[in-house]
Amino acid sequence: xxxxxxxxxxxxxxxxxxxxxxxxxxxxxxxxxxxxxxxxxxxxxxxxxxxxxxxxxxxxxxxxxxxxxxxxxxxxxxxxxxxxxxxxxxxxxxxxxxxxxxxxxxxxxxxxxxxxxxxxxxxxxxxxxxxxxxxxxxxxxxxxxxxxxxxxxxxxxx
Amino acid sequence: xxxxxxxxxxxxxxxxxxxxxxxxxxxxxxxxxxxxxxxxxxxxxxxxxxxxxxxxxxxxxxxxxxxxxxxxxxxxxxxxxxxxxxxxxxxxxxxxxxxxxxxxxxxxxxxxxxxxxxxxxxxxxxxxxxxxxxxxxxxxxxxxxxxxxxxxxxxxxxxxxxxxxxxxxxxxxxxxxxxxxxxxxxxxxxxxxxxxxxxxxxxxxxxxxxxxxxxxxxxxxxxxxxxxxxxxxxxxxxxxxxxxxxxxxxxxxxxxxxxxxxxxxxxxxx
Numbered sequence: 151x152x153x154x155x156x157x158x159x160x161x162x163x164x165x166x167x168x169x170x171x172x173x174x175x176x177x178x179x180x181x182x183x184x185x186x187x188x189x190x191x192x193x194x195x196x197x198x199x200x201x202x203x204x205x206x207x208x209x210x211x212x213x214x215x216x217x218x219x220x221x222x223x224x225x226x227x228x229x230x231x232x233x234x235x236x237x238x239x240x241x242x243x244x245x246x247x248x249x250x251x252x253x254x255x256x257x258x259x260x261x262x263x264x265x266x267x268x269x270x271x272x273x274x275x276x277x278x279x280x281x282x283x284x285x286x287x288x289x290x291x292x293x294x295x296x297x298x299x300x301x302x303x304x305x306x307x308x
Numbered sequence: 309x310x311x312x313x314x315x316x317x318x319x320x321x322x323x324x325x326x327x328x329x330x331x332x333x334x335x336x337x338x339x340x341x342x343x344x345x346x347x348x349x350x351x352x353x354x355x356x357x358x359x360x361x362x363x364x365x366x367x368x369x370x371x372x373x374x375x376x377x378x379x380x381x382x383x384x385x386x387x388x389x390x391x392x393x394x395x396x397x398x399x400x401x402x403x404x405x406x407x408x409x410x411x412x413x414x415x416x417x418x419x420x421x422x423x424x425x426x427x428x429x430x431x432x433x434x435x436x437x438x439x440x441x442x443x444x445x446x447x448x449x450x451x452x453x454x455x456x457x458x459x460x461x462x463x464x465x466x467x468x469x470x471x472x473x474x475x476x477x478x479x480x481x482x483x484x485x486x487x488x489x490x491x492x493x494x495x496x497x498x499x500x501x502x503x504x505x506x507x508x509x510x511x512x513x514x515x516x517x518x519x520x521x522x523x524x525x526x527x528x529x530x531x532x533x534x535x536x537x538x539x540x541x542x543x544x545x546x547x548x549x550x551x552x553x554x555x556x557x558x559x560x561x562x563x564x565x566x567x568x569x570x571x572x573x574x575x576x577x578x
Contacts, residue, residue, distance in 0.1 A: 151315065167312075168312045168313065168314055168315035168352065169310060169311055169312035169315075169352075190344065191340050191343070191403065191407055191410075192403060192404075192407075192482070194404055194406060197406050203379075203409045204405060204406045204409060205406050205409050205410050206406045206407060206410060209338075209339060209340050209343050209407075209410060210339070210410065211312070211315060211336075211339065211352070213315040213354075214315075214354060214356070216317075255404075255405070255406065258405075259405075273400060274405055275404075276401075276403070276404050276405075276481055276482050277403050277404010277405055277406050277407055277482065278404065
């Protein structure tokens with residue numbers, strides 16, 4: 151079947167099998183940042199934004215995204231790089247396999263929540279698993295990044 | 309891994325209904341549970357274009373489209389206020405925001421899953437299921453039936469003077485609940501719903517001895533009601549907990565939820 155969608159602003163048309171997952175579709179079209187992790191909708195590695203909302207691309211049919219806008223890390227590289235530098239600065243970047251999905255969800259959170267508390271951050275990111283960091287350094291990097299975005303920090307947390 | 313031979317976005321409810329009568333065809337809602345199986349689906353029927361994915365609030369009811377995501381329910385201000393935060397509490401532990409952006413209320417209710425926080429929560433309210441062919445039936449009746457081939461269009465929650473609280477116990481964050489408990493005090497009486505027993509959620513109506521206790525005697529009322537729940541709830545054992553532990557949890561969570569209601573509800577912000 152033929153589908154059309156926008157990936158990172160670029161219109162894509164392709165023939166797919168009806169059971170092709172969105173994860174495989176975006177990877178076929180050059181978005182290697184989107185990772186296959188648990189495949190049980192639990193780990194958050196495959197997070198992309200669909201019409202601005204974070205979803206799990208491993209659990210969505212590509213056919214269902216017909217006519218929609220999909221955003222992956224490749225489409226928000228500048229923001230991702232900026233936040234990624236805070237992760238590196240706080241030692242939150244270890245094996246790196248969960249980073250793309252994690253960063254996507256952090257950026258989705260920042261778009262959705264205004265000035266989130268530590269509790270709200272933890273709650274929003276519960277669907278992103280990391281087996282290296284223990285989450286403390288990741289949380290620290292988000293807190294520092296949020297301070298930086300509010301102008302309360304000069305970027306030294308990077 | 310599921311195999312799908314054909315994918316179709318239904319253009320009308322009648323088309324979706326007719327297709328759904330065939331054994332190997334299947335409606336896909338959020339698809340999160342369906343995906344975990346290893347079935348071959350001849351035609352996957354997508355209802356996105358024919359079933360609402362939003363909540364509309366009316367003076368006497370909430371009408372919730374079956375394709376509404378759990379995240380939409382969780383962040384809906386009207387539902388949050390009506391349930392004094394219980395709606396959000398029942399949903400916020402389910403996997404993660406990405407998952408809840410995909411999972412739908414219709415899929416959750418249709419599945420009647422034993423682990424379902426959603427079914428537990430809705431059974432504690434005056435809820436109804438609107439089916440395409442059969443019309444509107446009480447959720448309690450729907451939950452006790454075998455799965456049918458009819459299509460859920462809306463979930464309707466009739467408003468009343470309701471106070472409620474929702475609590476659950478999990479072995480780890482985002483896991484299925486070990487036990488879920490929704491308590492509501494409405495005009496029809498006091499109701500406790502125990503979910504993840506691990507069987508499908510069970511309704512326990514307060515008996516006369518609990519209804520006779522004035523609400524000013526908070527501890528006594530909480531003790532009597534939670535005692536009734538402990539005596540009546542049917543629990544089972546699985547990898548998460550034993551039947552005995554669940555029975556004990558049912559009493560503890562009911563008591564806490566009851567006190568939460570009597571002390572004025574949970575959180576205020578959405």
